[in-house]
Amino acid sequence: MRLLRDLGRRKLRSFLTITGIAIGIMALVVFGSMANKMNALINGGSKYYADKDVVSIGSMFSGNFQPLSLSDVEKIKLVDGVAVATPAIDMLLDDSTTATMGTPEMISGSIAGGDQGLENFKVYAASGRLLTKDDTGNQVVLGSDLARKMNASVGSTVTLRSTQFQVVGILEPTLTAPDKSAMVPLGAAQQLFLKTLPPMLQNAVNVNELATSIIVYPNKGVSPETLKTRLEAALGKSYTVMDGKDFDAMLGSISTIFSLVLTGVAMLSLLVGGLSTINTMAMSVAERTREIGIKRAIGASRWRIRREVVLESAAIGLMAGLIGLAIGAVMTTVFNDLGRPSGNVLFDLTLGTALTAVVFATGLGAVAGFVPAWHASRLDPVTALRYE
Amino acid sequence: MEILEGRNLRKTYKLSRKNTVEALKGVEISIGQGEMVAIMGPSGSGKSTLMHILGLLHAPDPNHGPAPELFLAGQNVAALSDNDRTKLRARRMGFVFQDFNLVPTLTAIENVLLACDYAGIKGGAAKTAALEALGLVGLADRANHKPSELSGGEQQRVAIARALVNKPEIILADEPTGNLDSERSAEVLALLRQFNREHGQTIVLVTHDSEVGEACDRIIRMRDGRIRDHGLQASARALGGQPVAASA
Numbered sequence: 001m002r003l004l005r006d007l008g009r010r011k012l013r014s015f016l017t018i019t020g021i022a023i024g025i026m027a028l029v030v031f032g033s034m035a036n037k038m039n040a041l042i043n044g045g046s047k048y049y050a051d052k053d054v055v056s057i058g059s060m061f062s063g064n065f066q067p068l069s070l071s072d073v074e075k076i077k078l079v080d081g082v083a084v085a086t087p088a089i090d091m092l093l094d095d096s097t098t099a100t101m102g103t104p105e106m107i108s109g110s111i112a113g114g115d116q117g118l119e120n121f122k123v124y125a126a127s128g129r130l131l132t133k134d135d136t137g138n139q140v141v142l143g144s145d146l147a148r149k150m151n152a153s154v155g156s157t158v159t160l161r162s163t164q165f166q167v168v169g170i171l172e173p174t175l176t177a178p179d180k181s182a183m184v185p186l187g188a189a190q191q192l193f194l195k196t197l198p199p200m201l202q203n204a205v206n207v208n209e210l211a212t213s214i215i216v217y218p219n220k221g222v223s224p225e226t227l228k229t230r231l232e233a234a235l236g237k238s239y240t241v242m243d244g245k246d247f248d249a250m251l252g253s254i255s256t257i258f259s260l261v262l263t264g265v266a267m268l269s270l271l272v273g274g275l276s277t278i279n280t281m282a283m284s285v286a287e288r289t290r291e292i293g294i295k296r297a298i299g300a301s302r303w304r305i306r307r308e309v310v311l312e313s314a315a316i317g318l319m320a321g322l323i324g325l326a327i328g329a330v331m332t333t334v335f336n337d338l339g340r341p342s343g344n345v346l347f348d349l350t351l352g353t354a355l356t357a358v359v360f361a362t363g364l365g366a367v368a369g370f371v372p373a374w375h376a377s378r379l380d381p382v383t384a385l386r387y388e
Numbered sequence: 389m390e391i392l393e394g395r396n397l398r399k400t401y402k403l404s405r406k407n408t409v410e411a412l413k414g415v416e417i418s419i420g421q422g423e424m425v426a427i428m429g430p431s432g433s434g435k436s437t438l439m440h441i442l443g444l445l446h447a448p449d450p451n452h453g454p455a456p457e458l459f460l461a462g463q464n465v466a467a468l469s470d471n472d473r474t475k476l477r478a479r480r481m482g483f484v485f486q487d488f489n490l491v492p493t494l495t496a497i498e499n500v501l502l503a504c505d506y507a508g509i510k511g512g513a514a515k516t517a518a519l520e521a522l523g524l525v526g527l528a529d530r531a532n533h534k535p536s537e538l539s540g541g542e543q544q545r546v547a548i549a550r551a552l553v554n555k556p557e558i559i560l561a562d563e564p565t566g567n568l569d570s571e572r573s574a575e576v577l578a579l580l581r582q583f584n585r586e587h588g589q590t591i592v593l594v595t596h597d598s599e600v601g602e603a604c605d606r607i608i609r610m611r612d613g614r615i616r617d618h619g620l621q622a623s624a625r626a627l628g629g630q631p632v633a634a635s636a
Contacts, residue, residue: 005493294489297445298550299478299506301471382445385489 003312010284017280018320024269025324025361026331031265032357033332033347035258037175040348041103042251044176048121050244053228055085056213057239067197070209072235079234081222086114087211089189091196093146093160093182103177105146107160109189110215118217123178128154128169135185140165143179144172149342160184161192175348186211270364273320277368281313285376292376293384302377309373310366317365321358328357391557391590392419393459397448399437411437412448413613419558422588424581425619426601429610435594436562438610442592443481443560444473461557478506482551484593486563488543490535496546497522497531500553507554521549525579541572548579552589559583561593565600577603 055076057066068087076085089109112131123130131141140160142152147170152158156167160182173179184192190210194202218227224243231241285292292305332347339345399412411434419425419442427435440446441458448456448466458466465476477483482503490499497518504514522528525545535543544564551559561580565573577600583589593604601607606619 290489291491294491295502295506296474297443297477297483297485297489298503299474299481300502301474301478301506304506380446382440385485 003308003315010280010287013280013283014316017276017316018323020276021269021273021317021320021361021364022324022327024265024273025321025357026328027265028262028269028360029325029328029349029353029357030331030347031262032353033328033349035262036348036350036353037346038258039255040175041177042255044121044174045251046244046248048177049242049247051120051217051224052243053216053218053224053231054213054242055216055231055235055239056242067193067205068211068214069206070211072239073211073214075235076214076216076231079227079230081219081227081230082216083219084114084116084118084217086111086215087186087213088215089186089193089210089212091189091193091212095196103180105180106177106182107184107189107192108181109184109186109193111186114186115215115217123174124172125169126172128167130169131183131185135168136187137185138163138165138188139168139185141169141171141183142167143174143181143183144170145179145340145345146182147171148340158182161195163188163192266360273317273361273364274368277313277316277365278371280316281309281369281372282375284312285309285372288376289379289384289387292379293381293387296379296381297385305377305379306373309376310369313369313373314362314366317368318358318362320365321361324361325354325357329354389421390418390459391421391423391461392417392442392592393457394418394442394448395457396451396454397438397441397456397458398451399434399441399446399449401437411613412441415613415615417442417608417615417618419590419592422584422590423606424584424591424604425593426604426607427592427594427610428596428598428601428607429616432612433610434613435610437613439560439562439592439594442558443483444468444477447473478503479508479554480557482554482556482559484544484547484551484559484561484564486566488535488540488547488567490543490546490550492535495532495534496527496538496549499535499546500550503550503553509554517553518549521553522546524552524583525549539572540568541575544568544572544576545579548576552583555587558590558592561591563595564593565595565597573597573600 055068055072057068070087073085073087076082089107091107093105093107112133112135125141126144128141131139140158142150142158147153147167150158152167152170154167154169157164158167159165165182165184165188171178187208190207193210193212194205194207197205216227216231218224225245228241228243232239235241295305329349332349336345336347394415394417397412397415397417401409401411403409415434415438417438427438429435437446441448444465447468448458450456450467456466457464460476460480465473468476491502494502500518500521501514504510504517509517519528519531522531525548527542527545527549530538530542535546538546559580564580565576568576580591580593581603584591593600595601607617608615608619609617
């Protein structure tokens with residue numbers, strides 16, 4: 001209580017210092033929440049790609065990819081160690097999609113049950129049902145974000161690339177790519193994909209043979225890496241085979257950039273907040289020189305004086321941390337609410353992030369108090385008593 | 389029995405690189421248990437310096453010649469570390485200053501409790517002791533007032549309560565009446581005298597005021613960093629606390 005009163009008597013200065021640190025902590029909370037979301041996305045992808053190989057021509061991520069043919073599936077099935085190979089079509093929901101935060105909205109066509117139960121990345125219907133083999137028309141199962149954005153429910157009709165689809169199911173949130181996907185039967189996806197090809201090509205290809213990627217599940221005991229080598233040997237150089245490690249290598253860099261930004265923000269708030277706390281506490285110590293002299297004279301040890309200053313400084317940090325966390329929490333909630341209609345939920349404020357922010361701020365305050373505390377404890381009691 | 393005994397006490401302050409002040413030039417002093425002693429002398433005579441050393445606020449200089457000695461109830465404390473001196477101040481000494489020196493943000497009782505805290509007395513025992521000490525100086529009813537809400541005389545009484553609360557062996561008072569009018573001075577002095585008589589409290593006070601000096605058992609007179617006159621040392625108890633005239 002005494003400590004709070006000491007802070008209270010220098011209201012403006014304490015307020016400014018607390019505000020300074022609180023802004024830093026707020027930034028930390030917001031960026032931290034964004035990184036959480038990002039990591040959830042990447043971890044989801046990492047989990048999906050972990051146990052399989054994905055074959056394509058060109059790269060899905062570099063954009064210069066060419067369609068595969070279903071005959072490729074047969075070729076792949078002959079490779080030793082392949083348990084199942086199933087074709088898929090992945091395309092952007094909207095070609096005008098440019099760089100987005102997180103995953104883009106996708107249309108994803110596949111054969112229901114094509115994985116023959118080997119897929120470990122399960123999705124569940126929150127309402128309605130998943131696609132079945134009997135779905136051969138324009139049926140769609142929407143990811144949770146996409147459904148919210150399109151304001152769609154089971155039974156309603158949505159337009160995907162100017163084609164009408166009937167919504168038969170909506171997925172439970174996965175926090176990763178499927179949330180922003182529209183899952184359709186392979187046949188419907190082939191039709192949509194055909195329209196994206198140049199007119200010349202449209203006549204040259206057989207629509208029922210089209211695929212953008214082939215998902216290959218290895219036999220038990222065969223690692224995706226081993227299978228990858230065999231697939232590359234069997235298919236030749238024009239094909240790209242990606243396994244879980246390739247995915248991690250590709251997206252690990254994004255994760256690294258986020259960590260760097262986060263560290264940068266943390267360092268900045270450390271610097272700014274730390275310096276202003278040192279300044280506040282140094283002023284406070286100077287103002288209280290005489291008081292420190294009194295306390296030393298009547299028997300306060302140097303350690304006691306140091307503790308007093310450091311605790312006060314830590315209290316500044318703690319308050320700033322709590323305020324910063326509160327503002328950050330409000331901001332991420334508001335941004336998420338604003339972004340939800342358009343499917344842009346960018347922040348995930350976890351308990352860990354919240355605790356880290358508060359502990360970081362408190363620690364920062366305490367450390368910043370060390371220098372002024374040391375100075376205070378070295379004051380000569382007699383000189384300090386005479387200080388006006 | 390001597391509660392404080394000092395020999396070869398010297399102190400030189402360095403004001404700047406070239407300018408040093410020899411505040412104490414070898415002092416020998418002895419103060420008996422239960423004595424109430426005044427240290428008097430003109431400004432710059434070294435009386436405050438002597439008191440800071442007797443009160444363990446400063447250590448005497450380690451001399452080139454004979455080593456300084458300072459016995460507190462028989463224990464040589466001349467060369468103790470800052471930490472050890474601080475502990476002794478907290479537990480065995482009480483301080484009263486000219487300008488009261490209460491912590492402005494704390495109430496009267498919190499100021500008194502501060503001294504308990506540093507002496508290692510906590511909780512209920514500390515609270516009882518603090519209230520008792522405030523009662524002794526007649527301020528039990530003002531315990532929750534801030535220093536700014538108290539008169540000068542009252543503030544000095546709070547300071548005396550703070551000095552007394554740990555029942556220290558020695559109370560050191562630096563010009564305790566310097567900032568008070570004659571009526572309040574008399575009150576404060578009477579209070580100190582009362583503790584000296586009733587509890588056998590040893591009191592060392594530094595003063596300019598010869599009236600204050602006369603009210604003590606003995607006057608030690610200083611000039612130019614040396615003691616000129618030790619006064620007539622007599623057992624305060626034997627004489628029933630009557631002041632002993634010690635003219636220079």
